[in-house]
Amino acid sequence: MKKENVLIYPYDSQFTPMLRDKGFRERYDQVFISSLPGWGLCGKDASYTDGGDLIGITVSQEFEQMLGEVDTVIFAETDNSYSFKNNILPKVTAAIEAGKNVIFLMKITEQFHTIREQCIHKGVQFTSYRESNIEEAYQPAVSVQEIEDCRTPILALIGLAEYTNKFKLELELKAAFEDMGYRVSVVGSRPYCEFMGFHSFPTFMNELTNESDKILNYNKYIMHIEATEEPDLIIIAVPGGFMRYNNKITNDFGITAYEIFQAVVPDTAVLSLFHERYTSEYIEGILNSIKYKLGLDIDAINIANRQIDWIEMVSSQPGQVSTLTLNLDFMRKSTAECRLVTSIPVFNTMEKGDNEKIANLIIDKLSEAELALNF
C-alpha cells in the first residue's frame, strides 16, 4: 500500500521527538513541516528545535505551497503559544478545502463540531486525539476498594519539570526494548499518545474528584493493560514535574506523581533533570526527595540538553518554566562532569546510543530480581 505524505503544522520542539521516532517516519512516505515565522525555525533543519543530530527536513513557512504535496495535515500541539483563530483556523480551512485529511493533536474544543462537519462535507478524514472520537478502553469505577499487585515489571519515568526530554525518552526506550524483542506497554505523559500507538495519561485522573478513587482506578487501569496486552514491561511516564518549582509554577505540587506511585510500585525508575552544574549534595537531595515522597529508587539519570533560563525566570516570573537549548558538544562535557558527582549512571537522551544503554541497564536491573526465586 502506498504510504501517505504528511504535513505537520505548526512545527516546534514538542513534535521533534515524534519526528525522530523511527516508527513515525516509517509510517509516511514524505514528511513536510511548516512553522510560524516568529518561532525562529523557518529555513532551518527540524533538529534546530532540540539541538540534536540533523533530521534532514527543512522547516518551511510556506504552508499553502506544501499542501499540494501531501495527503494529510497533522495539526500539532506546540510548546510555543499561538492564536487558534489567527494562526491555525485559516490553515485548517485551507487544508480541508484542498481535500486533505486532518489529524488534530491540539485541542480544538470550540471548533470541534464545525471542523468535523466541514470534513464530512468535503469527504476528508477527520481525527482528533484530544477530543471524544478516540475511545478509552478503560472506564473508571467508583466502587473499587483495593489495590492489586502488578506482576509485570514497571519502569517509571519522571521529570523534575516539563521540558526535560521525558517524551523522547518514552519513545526511544519503548523502541529500544522492542528492538530487544520485548513486548512493551506504555502509559505516556502526553494527552495524544494514542497517535504514537500507546496510551495517554488517562483522563479520569483529571475528571475524578476523589483522590483515593484516582489512585484505585489508576491501579485498575494498569491491571487492565497488563491483562489485555500481556506485556513484558510496562512503562509509566508521569506528566509534568514532580515538585513545586516556585509559588507560580506548582507542577501540581507533585500530587499526580504521588498518586501514581501509590497506585503502582515501579521496579525501576529513570529521572530526567534540566542541565545544571550539579553538586553531589544537590543530586543526593533530589534523590532523597524522590525516595521519601514517591518511594522510588532512581536507577538512571537523564540530563536534558535544556537549562532553566534564569534571567527570564527571575525577571519576568513567567507562568511556565522558560528554558535554553544546549548544544551536544557542551552536553557531552557537562554530562561527563555530572558523572563525577553521583554514583547513579548519568545519560543524555539526545546522545546517540544512550537510550540503548539505559534500556540495557534497566534489563540488567530487572534481571537481578529474576535471579532470586520468584513465585
Next chain:
Amino acid sequence: MLTEIKPLIHTFKNMSQFYFFDVNKNKIINIDEETYRALNDPDPTLIEGIPVIRKLQSQGYLSVNRAQEIKHANGEILEELLGYNLKKIILQVTQNCNFRCNYCVYSGSYVNRVHNNKRMDFAVARKGIDFLIAHSKDAQEIDIGFYGGEPLLEIDLIIQCMDYAIQVAEGKNVSFSLTTNGSLLNETNAKKLLGYNLRITVSLDGPQEVHDKNRTFASNGCGTFNTVYNNIKRIVQKYPSIKQNLSFSMVIDPTAQFSCLDEFIGSEEEFFNESSVIGSFISNAYRNEEVRFSENFIGEWEYSRFKYLLFVLGKVSKANNSQLIRSSYREHFDYVSKSHRNIAPIAKADHHSGPCVPGQIRLFMSTDAFFYPCERVSETSDIMRIGSIEEGFYFDKIEELLNVGKLTEDNCKDCFAFRNCKICASLSDDGTKLSRETKLKACQDVRYNLEEVLKDVVTLKECGLKKEMIQKAMS
C-alpha cells in the same frame, strides 16, 4: 579546624550595634562586640575558640569558601544564549538629534560618537529584525527598541519596522520600545504610533528651570520643556490609553536643587500617575570630566530619602512617596524581601554579579549595522563592538567582556560585594580597552554603596521594619 584563611564576610558597626555580612549566605548577622573584635583580628585563628563563632560555623556561616577562579558560568554557553535566546534588539535609527543636551553621551563631553546625520536604512533595520527572530527560538517574548539620536526624526522608518516585525514575527509575542526626548511626540505622530504594542520612554528632567538648564534645541539653543510638557499633556488628553505605555526618564543633575525636582513630581501628580518614573544620575562612565554632587543636593536628596523611610516605618503619616525616591530604595527592599531565602555558596569557578551576557538582553545595532552589548556603551570603543549584521557575533570579544572580573581577579575573590556587584564591562572601559584601573575605581563605589545599603537595612530592622510595611508603602 584552624585555618589561615579569613571567612568571606564584611564586618560593620551601626549605631551601637555590631554586624557581619556573610557573602556565601548573603545574610546579615547581629553579633556582640567581643565577636566583632575577634572577627576583625588580623590573626584568623583567634576566632576558632569563641562559642558564638563555633555555633555560627556549625550553621554554615563564616565560611572561608570563595571563588578559586573568576570565570562566568555563561561563558561556556554563549553560542546557545546568543543563538537561541536573544531577547531584544535596539535599532539606532538615527545618530541625529534636534536637542543638544549638556550631559548627553553624544554631546562631546564623553568618549563616544557625536551627533551627525547618519541614519539607518530600512534594509539594514529589516536585517536586524530578521536577526533577532532567527536567534530567539527559546525566548518567550521579543522586543524591538528604537533609539537615536532622537528616533522620532525617523518615525516613518519606525512604523515601517514595526509593521514588518509584526508580519515576520507571527506566532511570537513581540513588543516595541522607544526612547524619545518628546519634542516630536505631537498629536500627529502619537496617532501614528497608536495600536502598536509600544512602550514610550520620554526624557523629562523636572520643572522648566531644571529641564531647560540642560536640554535645549539644537536649532536655537532655547529650552525644550514647554514643547515636551505640552506635547505629553495634549496626547494624553486626546489618547488617554497611551498613558499606560508611557514612562518618564529623569536624568538628575546633581548640581541642581533636588527640592525643585521633588516639588515638581509632587505637584504634577496627575501628569505622572499611571506612568512609571525612572530616575538616574548624570553618568560619569566614559565622561571626560567627572560630574560632582553639590553639597546642597546631597543634603536635600538624603533628607527626602530619610523622610521616606520614616514614612515606611509608620513614624510619619506623609512623605514624598514618589517613584523617584522609592526606586532609590529598590536594592534595600529587594534584600529585605529575599532575606529569608537560602542560597547556594559561591562556586569554585564563579564570577561576581553585574555583567549580563553582552548583547543577549539589549543588543544594540548602530546605523551602520554593528553590534554593541547595549545602548549605554561607547560606540567608539573597539572592545565594545561585538559583531555585525554581516559577520554575526564576535564570541571572543563577548567572552572577554563577560569575564570582566578577570581584570581584578584577586580583589574579586575576597570582595564582600561579590554577589551584589553592579560592575559590567561598560564601567571598566577606559574608551579604548578594558582597564583594571577604571574597574577598581568602580569597585570602590560598589563597596561603598553596598555598605550603605547594609547599614540602612540594619537601621530599618532596629527601628522595627517588617516586610508588610514595605508592601504597604509601595502600594
